[in-house]
Amino acid sequence: MDIKAFFKLSYGLYIVSSSYKSNQSGCVVNTLSQVTADPPKFSVTISKNSFTKKIIEKSGYFTATVLTKKATMDLIGEFGFKSSESTDKFLKFNTKLDENNIKYVTNHMASRYSFKVIDSLDLETHIMFIGKVLEAEILNNDDVMTYSYYHNVIKGSTPKNAPSYQKEPAKKGYICTVCGYFLDSDKIPDDFICPICKQGTDKFKKI
Numbered sequence: 467m468d469i470k471a472f473f474k475l476s477y478g479l480y481i482v483s484s485s486y487k488s489n490q491s492g493c494v495v496n497t498l499s500q501v502t503a504d505p506p507k508f509s510v511t512i513s514k515n516s517f518t519k520k521i522i523e524k525s526g527y528f529t530a531t532v533l534t535k536k537a538t539m540d541l542i543g544e545f546g547f548k549s550s551e552s553t554d555k556f557l558k559f560n561t562k563l564d565e566n567n568i569k570y571v572t573n574h575m576a577s578r579y580s581f582k583v584i585d586s587l588d589l590e591t592h593i594m595f596i597g598k599v600l601e602a603e604i605l606n607n608d609d610v611m612t613y614s615y616y617h618n619v620i621k622g623s624t625p626k627n628a629p630s631y632q633k634e635p636a637k638k639g640y641i642c643t644v645c646g647y648f649l650d651s652d653k654i655p656d657d658f659i660c661p662i663c664k665q666g667t668d669k670f671k672k673i
């Protein structure tokens with residue numbers, strides 16, 4: 467099997483969030499997609515290790531927003547590489563509440579949707595949730611962020627919990643031990659800050 471063939475698939479980037487009692491959670495996903503038109507239903511695949519999966523299961527509802535190309539690494543670092551169990555990821559960003567009182571980020575989002583979970587499928591490492599659309603709204607008309615733009619232009623990486631995670635081939639440089647960002651260089655400047663998770667050089671390992 468040539469797993470490079472998987473790189474030919476195209477995706478967008480989204481934040482899926484949910485809330486249950488006092489718990490708010492949210493994470494970056496690339497696996498949101500519309501699966502039926504009438505009534506409109508979407509699927510999303512969430513890791514069993516993620517806090518967002520637990521909160522969606524408890525509440526039975528989730529919301530999703532579509533990232534535009536202007537979305538910052540700060541936002542992707544917060545929602546794509548940290549756990550909502552230990553961090554209030556929404557604190558630094560502008561947010562609104564949907565009809566189910568679930569928070570969603572509004573900074574650099576093209577659209578947003580609210581869902582009721584109507585089914586789920588156990589995929590061993592991940593759960594696929596099927597959500598019926600309750601609300602949908604366009605937030606702005608900027609170009610949307612694609613998965614390939616994130617990898618090829620912004621040079622972002624994908625953590626192990628993402629279903630599309632691929633082991634990187636061995637290369638030389640510096641790797642951020644917090645988020646996996648790879649700096650392709652023989653030297654790392656003393657004041658270098660990880661563009662994804664904002665850590666300093668003390669968190670980088672030479673490989």
Ligand SMILES: Cc1cc2nc3c(=O)[nH]c(=O)nc-3n(C[C@H](O)[C@H](O)[C@H](O)COP(=O)(O)O)c2cc1C
Pocket residue numbers: 479491492493494495496497498511512513515516517518519542545546547548549550551616623624625627628629
């Ligand atoms: C580009 C990108 C794509 C991702 N796609 C998914 C995905 O589709 N499903 C998933 O479970 N995690 C995905 N992740 C990983 C989660 O965002 C990450 O594990 C997050 O820290 C989970 O947060 P939580 O524990 O607060 O839910 C992705 C991360 C990035 C950066």
